[in-house]
Amino acid sequence: MHDPETIGMKTDTVFKRTFNDALDLLAALEDGDSLPSETVLSAQLGVSRTTVRKVLSMLAEQGTVAGTGRHRTVRSDGGAMQRFPAAETVPMADQIEKRFMEWMLRGDARAGTAINELDLARQFGVATTGIREFLNRFQRFGLIEKRPNAGWVFQGFTPSFALDLFEIREMFELRSAMTFAALPQSSPHWRKIDALREEHVALLQEIELRYHDFSDLDSRFHRLVNTATPNRFIDGFYDIITLIFHYHYQWNKHDERQRNEVAIREHLAYIEALFSRDTSRIEHACRAHLASAKETLIRSTAG
Incomplete structure (x- = not known):
């Protein structure tokens, strides 16, 4: 059983999500079955081989996987592995996006609606830099405009x-x-x-x-x-x-x-x-x- 607090990857949502997905793959295998190659796992899990190696290393440390390289096998006696909580597998950018959309819906936002970075950061419990990065992504589409000394304004669309x-x-x-x-x-x-x-x-x-x-x-x-x-x-x-x-x-x-x-x-x-x-x-x-x-x-x- 791993402790999410001690593995040094608290903010690595890709790793955590991949780790959970890897546990699902292992659940379909029997004790002693060979694991697919890193290349195959990379394709199946939709991540880089570097991330796959990190996951395999953690699984090996916990005794769920034995062997190295092309000779890794499943060990069913390694004990139950604790999954990372779902909230920790969602990137902060996605969390901000979801909260922003809900905020717009509740406020019935229309063209001309003012958007204050600091207020949103406080409501969402995140840093203002996260809010600013999110808003900047939409600015290039012309849906949100940055006005000098006046914050952001939702422009709407046709x-x-x-x-x-x-x-x-x-x-x-x-x-x-x-x-x-x-x-x-x-x-x-x-x-x-x-x-x-x-x-x-x-x-x-x-x-x-x-x-x-x-x-x-x-x-x-x-x-x-x-x-x-x-x-x-x-x-x-x-x-x-x-x-x-x-x-x-x-x-x-x-x-x-x-x-x-x-x-x-x-x-x-x-x-x-x-x-x-x-x-x-x-x-x-x-x-x-x-x-x-x-x-x-x-x-x-x-x-």
């Missing part, structure tokens, strides 16, 4: 801007969905999307009371699909895509419960298509859901 971005989203996500379906069965992505499927079913059963919870589930689902195709440029664009598609359309409260229920059912059909690995079925489910999102977005920006 339907034309949103539709241009939609074209990029569709290209990115369809490509990622196809890559997702081709992942090996041992990939942690399948466990994660199966867990998300259960969350969708649970939310659907309580939709009357919990329909507001859909925004977070929606964001996590689409982010997971897109992580199947690691790409720094896609990751950068996805920040702005999240702002518009996963949050902005909710400012239009008309029929929100009904719209979220429809979207949940579309997600479930999309997930089943991914599990089928049928490319035609995946493309149909993906395009159908994104078409609904596009229609909702157009109504929202027009309103």
